[in-house]
Amino acid sequence: MDLISVIIPVYKTEAYLRRCIDSVLGQTWTNLQIIAVDDGSPDNSGVILDEYQKKDPRITVIHQENKGVSTARNAGLAMATGDYIGFVDSDDALAPNMYEVLVNLAKEYDAPISHCGYRRISKDGSTKEISGTGMLMVQNNQEAMDCLLSGRHFVGSLWNKLFDRRLLDGLSFREDLKINEDFLMAYQLFKKSERSVYIDRSLYLMFEREGSATSSGTKQDKREKDLLFVAEWIAKDSANTNFETAAQMRYIEILAIEYAWLLSSGRDGELLNIRKKLAETNWEKYDFRLTFKIKLMMLLYAPILYGLTNKVYRKIFKSNWDTV
Structure with a gap:
């Protein structure tokens, strides 16, 4: 059995931590190195981890000290010795056979990246299958990058993926980012991988909760700036590649999100800078859907009208954050 190193950054998740650790220990693929990084948790998370360490040598x-999720993951990577690397969020859980399925697919298709779908469990206990068709996709580099950058078929998170250790050589998480640091790493890993395999089965269980990274904890201006930084970094890095168009379109979409947020928050002083960046992208030449082009035109040329219509739209339709 190849060894899988599972890296789990932990911060203030004592209520969910046992569920997470038990689901990893209960994997049908038993050759595991589980590296849990207590990132200065002020609750009993560290105590719980020490209990598990005494019970299981894996x-x-x-x-x-509390330094953030990226620093925690980097600390885990420094200790990882596995043939494959996986990342798990400490408030989530895995289906019992997730890693067995992913390793077998990686071997069968000689794919350095193997990943799956997931199920989202809301705070009220309701469940949403984000996937579950059973579809299998074996993708070359361009096909996978197009899907990653467009948000089509799968998400750019790390927790539902398994990576050949060699892909991570020379890479580390940016510790200055508070949001989207996982997407940036996913981009770098998919860029290096000539092949990947995706199974559309919900083998990762993501639990929505108060205080999670996706719901709170980071100031809105920092979140927006980090999203824009990552999108711009990827757009520049992808120049003259076969996925340049997909990266540019994602960058434009993030610029539009930033512009809309600045409008709603009254940050008029920064609008000119974002407007200039939007103009420089020549967004008209890209094959965006008509509704998005109308949104861009309203943002740039009729911002007051956009603000009014957007308030009505958001009352009628709730955004699906799984595709953002």
Whole structure:
């Protein structure tokens, strides 16, 4: 059995941590190195991790001062010795056979990246299958990058993926980012991988909760700036590649999100800078859907009208954040 190193950054998740750790320990693929990084949790998370470390030799616990999820993941990577690397969020859980399915697919299709769909469990206990068709996709580099950058078929998160260790050589998480740092890493890994395999089965269980990274904890202006930074970085990095168009379109979409947020928050002083960046992209030449082109035109040329119509739209339709 190849060894899988599972890296779990932990911060203030004592209520969910046992569920997470038990689901990893209960994997049908048993050759695991579980590296749990206590990122200075002020609750009992560190104590719980120490209990598990005493019970199972596969678990290694790192205690560090609170420095953020990227620093925690980097600390885990520094200790990882597995043939494959996986990442799990400490408030989530895995289906019992997730890693067995992913390793077998990676081997069968000689794919450095193997990943799956997921199920989202809301705070009220309701479940949403984000996937589940059973479809299998074996993709070359361009096909996978187009899907990653457009948000089509799968998401850019790390927790539902398994990576050949060699892909991570020379890479580390940016520790100055508070949001989208996982997407940036996913982009770099998919860029290096000539092939990937995706199974549309909900093998990862993501639990929505108060205080999670997707719901709170990071100031809105920092979130917006990090989203824009990552999108711009990828757009520049992808120049003269076969996925340049997909990267540019994602960058334009993030610029539009930033512009709309600045309008709604009254940050008039920054609008000119974003407007200039939008104009420089020549967004008219890209094959956006008509509704998005109308949105861009309203943002740029009729911002007051956009603000009014957007308020009505948001009352009628709730955004699906799984595709953002």
